[in-house]
Amino acid sequence: MNNEYSLVFEGVAYSYPDTAEPALRELTVSIPKGRKTAVLGHNGSGKSTLFLHAVGVLRPQKGKVLQGGTPLTYSKKELAALRRRVGLVFQDPEQQLILSTPIEDISFGLRGTGMDEAAIQKRCLKVLEQLNLLALQDKPVHQLSLGQKKRTALAGVMAMEPELILLDEPTSYLDPLSERQLLAGLESIYAKGTTVVMATHDMNLAYRWADWIIVLDKGVCRAAGSPEDIFADGEDIRAIGLDLPLLADLWHSLPGRLTAGQTAPRNAEEFKAILKQLFSESGNIRV
């Protein structure tokens, strides 16, 4: 794991026109390269506004956004390069899907890059396969389910092969199967070195999926760190009224003498394996 950052936000402040409360209040936070980062926070804490700054749709009214240590200048050329490097998947796929079938929509962005048709087809087939969409490639978009639309929107962004991909609540309203399919697609690009950042309200998903957590509250960063650190005592999380992930909560409710020296389990399988070991060592359940 390296310590490089994909993007750095330094003292970024932003208020939408005609609003009393700022959406970001001198927010300072960094997105680590090559990791899976979950951005957590209540409704209105600034997650989407942060993402819109990451792709240069919004510009800080105060502070700066840096890539490679250099502040963005927002020139036309730089913005075009930034948008090739950073892909944003909107929360609502209707905002993203503009053409009538998945294959047309996914190839649309690639056509603007000057790629030849054979290369475009090859790239499209690759992402359709990664996201289990091959059978749906010619189906009218308006006939797709929400999960299929979400995967199509992700496929369009993945096809551009950005270095950093930002997803705004990608799993909201998805059933467990659609969620697994979407996460499998993300895993395949993460394995190839893409930095993946997800805004989510699902604390359990964040805990088992992410290897870095950013907690936003009222436009500022309240905490950033590994899931183990962020949820170790849950103080920062509880202080702003968010719930602890169930597994972390259960783990920390066990007597300290049982959990001492053990790494907190991040998924149900790890938790079960530790419990099995603890109970078989003790020989009875009242350890």
Ligand SMILES: Nc1ncnc2c1ncn2[C@@H]1O[C@H](COP(=O)(O)OP(=O)(O)OP(=O)(O)O)[C@@H](O)[C@H]1O
């Ligand atoms: N287009 C807009 N015009 C005016 N105010 C906005 C606009 N978009 C967001 N806001 C306000 O900015 C603040 C931050 O909103 P933002 O959408 O970034 O939060 P969020 O953490 O993504 O929320 P959610 O979890 O509900 O998606 C909120 O107070 C919101 O009402």
